[in-house]
Amino acid sequence: MGMGRAAALLFAQEGAKVVGCDLNREKADETVRMVREAGGEMISTAPVDLSNYAQTAAWIDAAAQHYGGIDVLFNNASSPRVGPFVDLTLDDWHYTMRNELDLVFYASKAVWQHLIDRGGGVIINTSSISAVRGAAFFQQAAHGAAKGGVMSFTNHLAAAGGPHKIRANAILPGLTRTPSTEFLFATPDSPGSKMAAAHPLGRPGYAEDIAKLALFLASDDAWYINAAAIPIDGGQATIE
Numbered sequence: 513m514g515m516g517r518a519a520a521l522l523f524a525q526e527g528a529k530v531v532g533c534d535l536n537r538e539k540a541d542e543t544v545r546m547v548r549e550a551g552g553e554m555i556s557t558a559p560v561d562l563s564n565y566a567q568t569a570a571w572i573d574a575a576a577q578h579y580g581g582i583d584v585l586f587n588n589a590s591s592p593r594v595g596p597f598v599d600l601t602l603d604d605w606h607y608t609m610r611n612e613l614d615l616v617f618y619a620s621k622a623v624w625q626h627l628i629d630r631g632g633g634v635i636i637n638t639s640s641i642s643a644v645r646g647a648a649f650f651q652q653a654a655h656g657a658a659k660g661g662v663m664s665f666t667n668h669l670a671a672a673g674g675p676h677k678i679r680a681n682a683i684l685p686g687l688t689r690t691p692s693t694e695f696l697f698a699t700p701d702s703p704g705s706k707m708a709a710a711h712p713l714g715r716p717g718y719a720e721d722i723a724k725l726a727l728f729l730a731s732d733d734a735w736y737i738n739a740a741a742i743p744i745d746g747g748q749a750t751i752e
C-alpha cells in the first residue's frame with residue numbers, strides 16, 4: 513500500500529522492472545494497474561506472506577527467473593501490533609517480530625545468491641524512527657524492538673555483502689501519512705494532525721518522500737553509501 517506503492521511507481525518511472533507482492537491481492541493488482549497506466553513495467557504476486565520463508569523464496573526465485581536476475585531488494589512491508597506495554601501479549605510480541613523483523617531476514621536470505629550472481633546489488637530496509645526513540649503517539653515496544661533489529665541487521669548485511677559488492681542501508685521514517693496511519697489524522701485534534709501542526713517543516717512525511725530516498729539509495733549515485741541508517745522525518749525527532 514503506502515510506501516511500497518509509492519516506490520513501485522517511482523522506481524518504474526525511472527525504468528526499473530518492478531516485482532511486487534502483498535498479502536492483499538486487490539491492493540497488489542491496483543498497484544500494478546497504477547504503474548502500468550503510468551507507462552511503467554511491473555508484475556506482482558498475491559497473496560504472498562513474507563513472514564513465511566517458503567513463500568518468500570518462491571516469490572523471489574520467480575522474480576529472478578522472470579527478469580533474468582535481481583539488482584535491488586526493497587524490504588518495506590511490515591505489520592506491527594502496538595499499544596500500551598501492559599496490554600502487550602506474548603502473541604503480539606511474536607507476531608510483530610515475525611511481520612517486521614523475520615520477513616526482512618527471510619527476503620534478504622532468499623535474494624542473497626541472486627545478488628551475488630549479478631555481481632552485486634542493493635538491499636534497502638525500512639526501519640523506523642521508533643528504532644531509536646521511545647513512544648511518540650502510542651506505546652510500541654515490540655515495533656521499536658523489531659525496527660531496531662532491522663537497523664542492526666542492516667549493518668551485518670553490509671558487512672557480509674561488501675566482498676560481493678552488495679550494499680545494505682536502512683531508512684528510518686518518522687510519522688508518514690499512509691493508509692495505515694490515516695487514522696492518526698482523522699480530526700484536527702488527532703495526534704498526527706497535532707504533530708503536523710507543530711512539525712518544524714509544517715507537514716508530516718508522505719509515502720513519496722520515503723520512495724525518493726529509497727530510489728536514491730538504489731541508484732549507482734549512492735554507491736558509496738553503505739551500512740547507513742538514515743532518518744527521514746523532516747527533522748521532527750531531533751528538533752521537537
Ligand SMILES: NC(=O)c1ccc[n+]([C@@H]2O[C@H](COP(=O)([O-])OP(=O)(O)OC[C@H]3O[C@@H](n4cnc5c(N)ncnc54)[C@H](O)[C@@H]3O)[C@@H](O)[C@H]2O)c1
Nearest residue numbers: 513514515535561562563588589590591640687688690692
Ligand atoms: N507510516 C509510517 O508512519 C511509518 C513510520 C515509520 C516506519 N514505517 C515503516 O514503513 C514501512 C511501510 O509503511 P506504510 O505506512 O507504507 O505501511 P502500509 O501499511 O501502508 O503498507 C504495508 C504493506 O505491507 C503489506 N504486508 C504486511 N505484512 C505483510 C506480510 N507478512 N507479507 C506480505 N505483505 C505484508 C501490507 O499488506 C501492506 O500492503 C513499514 O515497514 C513501516 O513499519 C512507517
